[in-house]
Amino acid sequence: MNDYDFELEFTVRDYELDTQGVVNNAVYQNYLEHARHEFLKHIGLNFNELHDNGTDAVVHKTELEYKRPLMGDEKFVVRMRAEQEGNVRFVFYQDIYKLPDNELALKGKVTAVFMTNGRPIRPPQEVKDAMKRAGRGS
Amino acid sequence: MNDYDFELEFTVRDYELDTQGVVNNAVYQNYLEHARHEFLKHIGLNFNELHDNGTDAVVHKTELEYKRPLMGDEKFVVRMRAEQEGNVRFVFYQDIYKLPDNELALKGKVTAVFMTNGRPIRPPQEVKDAMKRAGRGS
Amino acid sequence: MNDYDFELEFTVRDYELDTQGVVNNAVYQNYLEHARHEFLKHIGLNFNELHDNGTDAVVHKTELEYKRPLMGDEKFVVRMRAEQEGNVRFVFYQDIYKLPDNELALKGKVTAVFMTNGRPIRPPQEVKDAMKRAGRGS
Amino acid sequence: MNDYDFELEFTVRDYELDTQGVVNNAVYQNYLEHARHEFLKHIGLNFNELHDNGTDAVVHKTELEYKRPLMGDEKFVVRMRAEQEGNVRFVFYQDIYKLPDNELALKGKVTAVFMTNGRPIRPPQEVKDAMKRAGRGS
Numbered sequence: 001m002n003d004y005d006f007e008l009e010f011t012v013r014d015y016e017l018d019t020q021g022v023v024n025n026a027v028y029q030n031y032l033e034h035a036r037h038e039f040l041k042h043i044g045l046n047f048n049e050l051h052d053n054g055t056d057a058v059v060h061k062t063e064l065e066y067k068r069p070l071m072g073d074e075k076f077v078v079r080m081r082a083e084q085e086g087n088v089r090f091v092f093y094q095d096i097y098k099l100p101d102n103e104l105a106l107k108g109k110v111t112a113v114f115m116t117n118g119r120p121i122r123p124p125q126e127v128k129d130a131m132k133r134a135g136r137g138s
Numbered sequence: 139m140n141d142y143d144f145e146l147e148f149t150v151r152d153y154e155l156d157t158q159g160v161v162n163n164a165v166y167q168n169y170l171e172h173a174r175h176e177f178l179k180h181i182g183l184n185f186n187e188l189h190d191n192g193t194d195a196v197v198h199k200t201e202l203e204y205k206r207p208l209m210g211d212e213k214f215v216v217r218m219r220a221e222q223e224g225n226v227r228f229v230f231y232q233d234i235y236k237l238p239d240n241e242l243a244l245k246g247k248v249t250a251v252f253m254t255n256g257r258p259i260r261p262p263q264e265v266k267d268a269m270k271r272a273g274r275g276s
Numbered sequence: 277m278n279d280y281d282f283e284l285e286f287t288v289r290d291y292e293l294d295t296q297g298v299v300n301n302a303v304y305q306n307y308l309e310h311a312r313h314e315f316l317k318h319i320g321l322n323f324n325e326l327h328d329n330g331t332d333a334v335v336h337k338t339e340l341e342y343k344r345p346l347m348g349d350e351k352f353v354v355r356m357r358a359e360q361e362g363n364v365r366f367v368f369y370q371d372i373y374k375l376p377d378n379e380l381a382l383k384g385k386v387t388a389v390f391m392t393n394g395r396p397i398r399p400p401q402e403v404k405d406a407m408k409r410a411g412r413g414s
Numbered sequence: 415m416n417d418y419d420f421e422l423e424f425t426v427r428d429y430e431l432d433t434q435g436v437v438n439n440a441v442y443q444n445y446l447e448h449a450r451h452e453f454l455k456h457i458g459l460n461f462n463e464l465h466d467n468g469t470d471a472v473v474h475k476t477e478l479e480y481k482r483p484l485m486g487d488e489k490f491v492v493r494m495r496a497e498q499e500g501n502v503r504f505v506f507y508q509d510i511y512k513l514p515d516n517e518l519a520l521k522g523k524v525t526a527v528f529m530t531n532g533r534p535i536r537p538p539q540e541v542k543d544a545m546k547r548a549g550r551g552s
Contacts, residue, residue, distance in 0.1 A: 013448040014461060015302060017295045020189060024291055025197045026167035034427040047428060048486045051158060059163045062202045072462040151310040152323060153438055157431045164429060172289040185290060186348045210324040296465060301473045305440035327434060335439045340476045
């Protein structure tokens with residue numbers, strides 16, 4: 001349960017810093033979103049194509065614990081796994097570690113629901129198949 | 139417990155929308171941050187001045203429930219209150235309602251800690267005084 | 277030629293500041309875009325509706341002169357006018373002034389083209405009519 | 415004059431797209447800023463350290479020509495060179511090419527001035543030395 005299925009490396013960009021000289025809190029959600037979409041691509045799903053086909057993965061809830069601030073010029077990695085929860089929900093566990101020392105910077109849990117025409121749906125078969133390939137499908 | 143001490147109105151700006159035509163999830167944190175800083179000013183505290191004096195209010199945790207997406211051209215209001223919790227923590231309850239119909243769009247809980255030189259401190263006296271004036275101090 | 281047809285007031289939000297304590301250069305483009313879209317609405321055009329109908333106003337060129345940096349907590353106003361130039365181009369002259377002293381912060385010129393299916397088109401009749409109402413149409 | 419001294423590769427992130435499904439105009443300035451700071455690091459200058467020492471490189475003017483929109487999932491490269499112009503100005507020529515086909519997406523010219531205490535200064539010796547190492551100093 002504690003392992004990760006995917007990781008993506010980033011470098012802090014100066015425009016992401018605020019007056020305190022640290023990455024602004026909202027920007028972490030950008031990092032996590034980008035990592036989720038790259039993860040979906042990695043298992044064969046494309047967020048933009050799903051959208052064009054009328055299905056959106058909609059974030060329902062985010063819980064973020066800020067452990068250590070990311071600073072200018074730092075490198076870090078988002079490590080993550082996804083799990084189906086109940087019939088319609090996916091939970092993404094996404095943690096950020098500073099590189100090269102692997103200090104935990106953020107602990108995140110993002111709950112998403114697949115929707116068509118504004119209603120939650122059971123995950124499309126292609127999503128289930130992809131999750132199975134990633135070893136996490138039900 | 140359910141009432142609010144402060145509110146701030148916004149209009150969605152088109153650059154905040156994503157390809158789904160709704161406000162991107164990260165942008166809600168921008169709205170909440172701006173509302174918190176305006177709230178602090180309202181009770182006589184200035185986030186930038188506190189920072190210049192060596193004290194930062196650092197967000198420790200955010201829990202956001204996305205209830206209804208904000209769309210282009212919509213108006214909305216952030217309603218909020220703050221409560222001291224234990225010795226060093228402040229919790230900001232911040233909810234977003236669409237206008238004019240007051241539909242709940244987001245339910246947020248943001249936990250912050252005052253820090254000096256990277257260490258949590260008891261809230262400065264000026265913060266306590268200001269919170270008392272807002273009727274929420276301990 | 278030097279007058280303005282429309283203006284929109286803003287307050288700097290702290291998340292827009294960078295480590296230098298001033299509004300990040302990219303954010304001025306956000307301000308200008310929002311002002312353009314509000315201007316279009318003001319003259320009876322809706323950017324999102326135009327897009328849904330297959331027509332996009334696409335920015336072709338921006339020229340921005342940064343005169344004085346906007347700082348935290350400052351209020352400012354975007355003042356602007358639009359002019360048709362040739363058959364397919366619109367030029368938006370957009371200047372930012374600090375309030376309350378009206379110091380020039382930014383001088384901007386944004387050239388846009390209406391496009392359908394990736395090709396420049398003559399402005400739709402509704403755009404021409406709206407520009408005429410604003411006293412600038414050809 | 416047409417060659418480049420430095421390049422940096424990027425991948426479009428979905429949160430950078432707007433409702434038109436293309437990268438929002440303001441975001442290009444983020445890309446260019448990040449490329450400039452990485453270029454400065456590459457030649458031995460650190461933007462954040464310069465700032466801590468009281469010297470800021472302040473953007474005075476940006477001229478951006480949008481040639482082809484960047485879309486979701488695309489890879490691209492910022493190619494650039496810097497030239498001193500007069501006593502106090504640096505001009506960064508920064509162009510964006512889509513990968514892998516090297517189609518021109520944006521042509522940019524960014525003029526910056528080094529400032530201390532709000533006044534333009536001749537570039538610090540360390541900047542001149544670094545520019546010389548990059549083969550562009552005067």
